[in-house]
Amino acid sequence: MYAVIQTGGKQYRVSKGDVIRVEKLLAEAGDSIQFDKVLLVGEGEQLSLGKPYLDGSKVVATVKSHGRGKKVMIIKFRRRKHYMKRQGHRQSYTEVEITEIAA
DSSP: OEEEEEETTEEEEEETTOEEEEEOOSOOTTOEEEEOOEEEEEETTEEEEOSSSOTTOEEEEEEEEEEEOOOEEEEEEETTTTEEEEEEEOOEEEEEEEEEEEO
């Protein structure tokens, strides 16, 4: 059984036992969270599709840890104008483990 959920402006295809990195959530490590924005639930050939979300379905996950991703360098440069600006960015994430998919 798998589901497609939406969180943090992105969509993820998840199954029970998957560990995924989502945008930072306000929850402590070890807490249980629910994703209510379920777009699709599938099992074998059977498929349930929401418009846009499925009513009464949820995905339950456990927060494993919080962290920050690799550094991405941003460079602004104007040739012949003696201008160059460098900036780095590290995106925060929350690592969650999917424990249950309730259709």
